[in-house]
Amino acid sequence: MPRFSVIVPVYKVQGYLRECLDSILTQSFTDIEVIAVDDCSPDHCGTIIDEYAARDSRVTAVHLPQNVGLGGARNAGAVHATGDYLLFLDSDDRYTAGALRAIDERLTVTDDPDVLVFDHVRTHWWGRGGRSQTADLLAAAGTDTFDIMGSPQYLHLFLVAWNKAYRRDFFTGHGFTYQPGLYEDAPVTYEVLMCARRIACLDRVCVEYLQRRSGAITRTPGRRHFDIFAQYAGLFAFLDEHPELDEARALIFERTINHFLVTLPLRARVLPEDRSAFFRETVDFYRRHKPDGFTPPDDAYRAQWRLVSRSPYPVFRSYVLAEQIRKAALRKRHELRRTTARKVKHALVRTQHRRPLDPELAVYSAFSHRGVLGDPAAVRDAARTLAPHIRAVWVVRPDAVELLPEGTDYVTPDSARYHQVMNRGTYFFNNVNWAHELVKRPGQIHVNTHQGTPLGHMGVDLLGRPAATHHIGVRAMLHRSDRWDYSLVSSPYAQQVWDRAYPCHFTSLPTGAPRNDMLVRGDAARAAALRERLGVPDGNTVLLYAPAWRPHRKSYVPRLDFDRLVRELGPTFTLLVRLHPRDTQASIRGLELRDLQRRGLLLDVTDEPSAADMMLASDALLTDYSSLMFDYANLDRPIIVHADDWAAYRAARGAYFDLPAEPPGHVSTSAEELTALFASGAWQDARSAELRAAFRRRFCVYDDGHAAARAVSLIMLGQEHPVSAIPQQDARQPHAAAHSAVRDGTR
Structure with missing residues (x-):
């Protein structure tokens, strides 16, 4: 008997069906059966599910002789189910990677409850949206179980069949069935929640809920949406048959009328000419099913409730x-x-503008005002020693103020003091461009430190690549870059790229990258302290995964199955995941990282303020096309490049060199190749070291540990900083053994 029976009702979804089935069958959790129910679909859906059934014994194809609708197809699939738990997945939706394993683990932790509810994310045709509105409810439940009468707030959970796992004997024992027509999920959802004695929640996005541009029933207006009244009438008939549930009647009535009121104004459901009739049906339902002594809720619909109870539609x-x-x-x-x-x-x-510049005022910002970070922070630190007479003021957005180091002088954008500082400062350091409306005054010195050595095309080189310039105005970008006086570079390669990509009036300074000074010098004690703070077990190998942003994608799509990777690496590895700043929306993070971290499978360090700290604390870097590889090479530790979509990335973004041909370490193009690199130990072999050394000789020429001091000397003091030799690599290698040595006091 399998753990899960996944029932997929199928009708006119031939363009989505394969992706749906693949999302189930490629899960790392394999103790499943898939029951695909062809609801007499007129397209090629029946053939597709037969193909899957022929090549995978876990798939059962059920062909219905006539169309019975979504609810009837689910009922038909449930008849064939043999698993411990029933899961329903609509055939145009899909599971996220690792979803079934996460569901199984939560069921085990909560001792096999009647129902487990999990989260979803809406995926629109133009890109992924946010998490469900009840995500906080799921999080609040933790690993406890409850019933509805004790926790009535959970009646606000999304009224669908596919965000739950139902214990099969509970579901079939109560005789739950989906009725014909639209809104068939709602009554069954309420019946299940009311009857369940033990409900559990999983605060993890397990389903990508596709919002189709056309063809979806919920976006096709017409009289079919009047089915909602019959469905809820059936629910109240169920309540009449179960007087032991009468205590929940008022709660259900409140949710029912609210559902009607939400549906009424939706243009994608109720036509304008039908709204008067829909309102009358709502009033009639209100009068027939209103519980004795019911008091309307004091919510956003309180005025509409009063009108429903006693006013005509006009x-x-x-x-x-x-x-x-x-x-x-x-x-x-x-x-x-x-x-x-x-x-x-x-x-x-x-x-x-009428006041003179302040020659002893330097203004700093990093990552669009996110705090004291990156190259500007390293320059500021060097200036404290070499140019203590120059005051530092940081531009920081309001939500980052509380994260500032104690004693930091700062202004927030558009405040009165902000305009004073921006108009009177002399030195301006930033790793991105300043705001478009900033007017640079004569005598002000603007320094762009950049955010790393570029691999993908930048500036004017993006012209002709529409996927990479979506929402990016190259002309406006160049206008802002015309304010640069100096550009800090780490190598002749980087200088050539910036000079080509930004044909503006600046001078390139071969200083090296200030943020990399700490990587070049190394700090084993700091690395050990960071690992201890993160909770890395002694002796573990720390692998930092830092993927690049894909400008040709509307939303983040994981390139790795983290659950599978961590299990294949084994318990002696600790995986740190650091997403690109553009990929850190709540919906993406909730997709799986938070759940995997909670289960102890990885550490999500995306919110750690310093990327350099995470590099320092790690023993190896796993990346694809992130500029972190150029910084990481200064540590002389293994770098693995997972280039499974290199052709697509290069076609969309463009690249200044062929990374797989000139990599900083071994290259994998599939999950199997990546696993083999670690299983064989090749990830840290002599060839890896040779590739890394050649990479560093080309791209880290000026990184000698004194980049920040050199920038301050040249720009603020007008003098050269002494040239120093690049340190020996073995002085900077705090691998797992070295971390332990520091803690043991042997180094």
């Missing part, structure tokens, strides 16, 4: 129209306030 419609007018007036008022604020700001700027 009055209801007038109220809704009045609310729309009120909200439009509020938006207009906010717009007027913004316009006034802009005028005040411009007046302030004009006033500041």
Whole structure:
């Protein structure tokens, strides 16, 4: 008997079906059966599921003689199920990597509850959206189990069949069945939640819920949406048959009427000419099923509740129209306030322009005002010693203020002091461009430190690559870059790239990258302290995974199955995952990293402020096309390049050299090759060291541990900084054994 029976109802989804089935069958958890139910689909769906059944014994193809609808197809699949738990997955949706294993582990931890509810993410045709609105509810449950009467807030969970795992004997023992028509999920969901004595939650995105541009029933307006009334009538008939559930009737009634009120104004469901009839059905349902002594909730729909109870549709419609007018007036008022604020700001700027520059004021920013980070932070530290007379002020966005080191002088964008500082400062250090509206005054010195040595095309080299320039105005980018006076570079290669990509009026300074000084010099004690803070077991090999951003993708798509990778690496490895800043939205992080970290399989260090610290704490780097590889080479530790989509990346973004032909270490192009590199030990062999040394000789020429001091001397003091030799590599190697030696006091 399998652990899971995954039931997939299939109808007119031939363009999505293979991806759906693949998402189930390629899961790392394999104790499953898949029951694909062909609901008499007129396209090639039946043939597709027969193909899958022929090549995978876990797949059962069920062909219905006539179309019975989504609910009926689910019922038919459940008849064939033999697993401990039933899962339903719509055939245009898909499971995320590792979802079934995470579900199984949570079921085990919670001692096989009646129902387990998990999270989902909406995937639109233009890209992935955010997590569900009830994600916080799932998180709050932890690993406890509960029932609805004790935790009625869980009636707000999404009313669908596919975000739950149902213990099969519980589901079939209560005779739960989906009825014909739309909104068939709602009554069964409520019946299940009310009858379950033990409900558990998993705060992890397990399903990608596809929002189809066309063809989806929920986006096809018409009278079929009146099915909602029959479905809920069936739910209240169920309550009538189960008086022991009467305590939940008022809660269910509240959720029911709210569902009607939410559906009524949706253009994709109820046609304008049908809304009067839909409202009358709502009123009729309200009067027939209102529980004795029921009090309408004090929520966003409280006024509409009162109108439903005693007003005709024209009055209801007038109220809704009045609310729309009120909200439009509020938006207009906010717009007027913004316009006034802009005028005040411009007046302030004009006033500041009349005052002289402050020759002892340096302004710093990093990563779009995210804090004291990167190259600007390294320059600031060097300036404290070499140019202590120059004051430092950081530009920091409001949500990053609390993370600033104690004693940091800062301003927030658009504040009164911000405009004073930006108009009177002399030195400006940033690793990205300053805001477009900033006017550079004569005598001000702008230094761009960059964010690393580029592999992918930048600046004007992106022209002709629409996938990489989406939402990027190259002309405006060059206008901002025209403010640069100096560009800091780590090698002749980097200088040539920046000179080509940004044909502007700046001077390249061969200083090296200030942020890499700590990597070149090394700090075994700091690395050991970082590993201890992160909770890395003594003696473990720390692998840092840092993928690049894919500009040709609308949203982040994991290139690795983290669950599988960690299990194949074994317990002596600790995986640190650091996503690109553009890939750190809540929906993406919730997709699997948070769950895997909670289960002890990896450490998500994306939010760690310093990338250099994470590099210092690691023993090897696993990346694809991230510029971190150029920095990491200074550590002289193994680098593995996983280039499974190199052709696509190069076609979309462009590249300045052929990375797989000139890599900093071994290259893999598939999950199997990557696993083999670690299993064989080749990831740290002599060939790896040879490739890394050649890479460093080309791309880290000026990184000698004194880049920040050199930048301060040249720019602020107008003098050369003494040239120093690059240190020996073995002085900087805090591999796993070295970390232990520091802790033991032997080094």
